[in-house]
Amino acid sequence: MYFNRKVTNKFLIAISTALIAVNLLIPVAKAQANKVTVSNLGNHFSNEVQCLAENIYYESASESFEGKLAVAQVTLNRVNSGKFPKTVCGVVKQKDEVNGRMVCQFSWFCNQAYSMIRNPYQWEESVLVAKKALTSEVAHVTLHKEKAMYYHANYVKPNWNLPKITQIGNHIFYKERSKI
Numbered sequence: 001m002y003f004n005r006k007v008t009n010k011f012l013i014a015i016s017t018a019l020i021a022v023n024l025l026i027p028v029a030k031a032q033a034n035k036v037t038v039s040n041l042g043n044h045f046s047n048e049v050q051c052l053a054e055n056i057y058y059e060s061a062s063e064s065f066e067g068k069l070a071v072a073q074v075t076l077n078r079v080n081s082g083k084f085p086k087t088v089c090g091v092v093k094q095k096d097e098v099n100g101r102m103v104c105q106f107s108w109f110c111n112q113a114y115s116m117i118r119n120p121y122q123w124e125e126s127v128l129v130a131k132k133a134l135t136s137e138v139a140h141v142t143l144h145k146e147k148a149m150y151y152h153a154n155y156v157k158p159n160w161n162l163p164k165i166t167q168i169g170n171h172i173f174y175k176e177r178s179k180i
Helices: 005-024 028-034 038-060 065-081 088-092 120-135 141-145
Strands: 095-098 101-104 148-153 164-168 171-175
Touching: 038 065, 038 088, 038 120, 065 088, 065 120, 065 141, 065 148, 065 164, 065 171, 141 148, 141 164
Parallel strands: none
Antiparallel strands: 095 101, 148 171, 164 171
16 A cells, blocks of 8 residues: 555644643552652643753763663653752753762763754654653553663763663663661
């Protein structure tokens, strides 16, 4: 069967948009597992989507869909931990002073690598993942259950003494040590 590519692409975009719209209309109670709800985001929902999408894009643009969900879940785990800022934008833009210099939780934010979207398709997927993460019960089941709080690229060797959870794509994920 022959399909007109332009018509098929327009149809797929329309279906994707409709699915996102339906997902955004899911009752707030369903999002309780992540505790990031429309009610506690208030009028800042679009800002939170933007911040989460930027973090997903600049941290994992070339990763798989699962890799993007994993980055989103770590961000949400931090929001819900009580140890980080209470908003997505607060977590993404968090800076700390270490040995007299400012250090960002996510290096792209300090490095100002966020000035340009280089790949519009990866950006669009990052926005979709951000919306899904903020409106679903859980973005990534394993990282939610294990309470993943940190990750790094597999080519980086930090001196972290943290329990490793898993590797997804080029990122290795960790949780905090259990308190005895």
